[in-house]
Amino acid sequence: MEKHLITFMPDNVSVAVREGTNLLAAAKQAGIDMSSPCGGRGTCGKCAVKVISGSYDSREDAHLSEDLKAQGLVLACKIKVRGPMTVEVPTQSRLTEHKVLLGSKRTRFTKENDFFATRKMNPICHRYCLRLDPPDLVDNQSDWDRLQNALRKQHGLKDATIAISCLQALPAAARLGNWDITVTVGTLLGVPKVLTVEPGHTTRPTYGLAVDIGTTTVVVALLDTATGRILDKAGTYNKQSVYGSDVISRIIYTDDHPEGLALLQKAVLDTLNELIDGLLAKNGIDPREIPVLVHGGNTVMTHLFLGIPATWLRLEPYAPAVTAPPVLRAKELELHINPDALVVTIPSVAAYVGGDITAGVLATQITRSEELTLFIDIGTNGELVLGNNDWLVTCACSAGPAFEGSGIACGMRAMEGAIDSLEIDRETLEAHCGTIGKIKPRGICGSGLICALSELKRAGIIDRAGKMLPHQNQRIRLGSEGMEYVLVWADESGSKQDIVITEGDIKNLLRAKGAILAGIRTMLNLVQLEMQDIARVYIAGGFGNYLNISDSVRIGLLPDLPREKFEYVGNSCIQGAMTVLLSQEGLAESLDLANRMTYLELSNGNQFMDEFISALFIPHTDLNLFPSLQTECPGSAQALRGEQEGDAERPTGAGGPPPSSQES
């Protein structure tokens, strides 16, 4: 079939594609990362491009905003190439660098980690320098027997096994080092296996990788597993994003396309391999030096990473194919590390409570005390764990992607130019916005939306049900999709369009926050406890680090508890993965935790729905659940008087992001 050259501007990158190729796919081929939260189904209206020249077929752009249409833009996913083209990709349609949460900056992970407060390090992979007895005519037992004996006698490792590649290398290595030999042994649940052999005695560190495979981002940490030191970290977008921004659209993609599952697996493996290549090159480490990789992710990510069909995770009764997958070899996934390296998956609990949550519970050690602890991971989904040393309950509430900026008129992910904090003047109703990177705002991300909801209510622009109240102010107007509030005028925005929050956005946000609080309340009801009984709240996840607690309580996303009870734990998934990497007991505990967590299926019964409806209110239909807000005004007239409490946390004016977002 005929091929056409497509040139993307301003990058000036060209790619030859077959007649009829989808333009979004062509952009991907050209290495241009475009925003397409809907996975190219044409419903999100985010992949707008300008065709400078060329011929193409286009379907109806029902989801492209009128503004963009007027500017001559079209949706890339709706275009089929019919001849050579030159296309301009505007910045708002691109994925720029995401604020990837790399976890805390501590370099010696074990020092402050709760798991290692009471336990010694005992990494999965350990390097042993051995002295073998040289063979002679009297003692000519095999090299492998000799190595086994040395491991048993010198290090107490019984019944070791060995990878075939190591056996192949062993005879030469033993003799080359004059019977001094260094081996790396990986021990899984008490069974040691030799993973590398090399001649002589080496003093190089033993390395290991901990990986968080998120729906949005993938993060890799490189550790010296002998000392527990974090040597380096890297993170980037999950390349699966082009197939849909959320797990459901990705599962649908695998269902609708014959090669879908393989494509999605390849996308995440490519993402991971690129990160690994970069990290190892930067630190001058040979890929064969990596004998182990521990990864955690939500159940869907784990399925797709391992190439297991995820179809039935989406359908009732939501049964996963596997919760605790076997340990694999790197070569089985074509990972760019030692082919025999162990690839350990942190076990999941259920279809929507994955290994990332098990990892989080392991890292935060909820089970170490009798204090009632709530663990919250707010991402595309809201996963919750409640419990203490005796019991654990967990559930997943479909908060929807609103907090990730998806399904929001001017929503965007937490990247450069995203509004992540704001203040609305009670008198003039003017907004002062802070953005990530302190550049002109291009849209609003999750933390900004929480701020916005809280501020809109406090300024009396919306009522408790999220409806816009009549005001004589040019910022409050009737837009194409109902009432909207203008946060930023076009001339001050980086996208040259007004940045607005519509009544529809507010409804989406209310549903998202309502689902989380309803999940918390439903779990508490199950064990007959009240929100006030919660002693600690750990907030995890990329989003968690940029969350304003006061605003979150004010809109009824988080329980009304003293602020000191909340603790950000950052990327707890990678912390859990590091814990497992550094502790064989940690691996055993992760399996035990995944088994012990009682999974509460919220779609079973009507209690969650009842809680959900009552949470679709700011802060909640039962105002008594939020005692600290009772001093705050009921009516909008009083709201205009304003109250100072809590404002100190937010920067004034168009300053930078809130203090909590300085990390990363």
Place this chain on the structure above:
Amino acid sequence: MPVQILKERNSGKITCVTLGATAEQGGTRACTITVGGESSLPWLHFEGETPNKPVVAVEVLDRYPEEWNDAVKAAYGDAMKDAATWAKAAVECGGADLIYLRLQSADPELGASTPEQCVATVKKVLATVGVPVAVIGCGIDEVDNKVIPAVAEACAGENLLLGLATTENYNTIVAAAMVHKHTVIAQSPLDINMCKQLNILITEMGIPADRIIVDPSIGGLGYGLEYAYSVGERARIGSLQGDKMLALPVIGTVGFEAWKAKEANVGADEFPGWGDQAERGILWETVTAASLLQSGLDILVMRHPEAIALVKKNVADLMAPSSL
């Protein structure tokens, strides 16, 4: 040995709401009606008080309801052609404690009456009957947002019962009621949480709680009555436990729901075993009302005089002190 009756001690009670205003109170009504005040679950006289008996509001339209059931039309005949005449008949022979006047003709498809025409209709009804009057819009927010404020202003001081205030349009209606001293109906779609949310929104505008009647929506017999019962029961239990945002008298459009039922509308020729159609419709309305009286309904909006007579007898029986 004497039997000790266990009694529930309730901390809350339903707010009393008075409808209508006499000349001294700034209106023109011959009498006012007070509903609410209950301090027990419905009809448990030994546990609390039921100071005000449930009342019946008769549904009157400002247009001839061609589509209504013949049994109801036969009961009023030509009187239905004029809202004031209909209202007068409802009070004199229909058992109406108050009039529930629906300004349906404001609907662009049902007559497109102007706000001025609507005001004239309301004025005429007020001049014809002495009982309190509820005035309900046509159900289209943009229209009602003009009609109801006009009525509220023209009838200032009458303490009309204005409706329907929903989450979408409560602002305008409640503001009009506050300024011109009327009471409002807060309508929510068969959900206890949404019912409470709307009450919070409305009271936060500054209107006192004793100027709100809630319409939590009901279903007729065989058409979701149990949902309505359950919502009513939960609201009453919440009220008795001290939840002021639920402790408001409840109105239910019994006639509207009951006469929609297939059982009220198909002839005996089609289902011989079902008996006479007119009688069946009347009983359908009666049983819907009687069932919902058990869930704590304070104002029953009804249609057929015979059904109303039966329900009033039921209310009288229920109001009698119980033997405990």
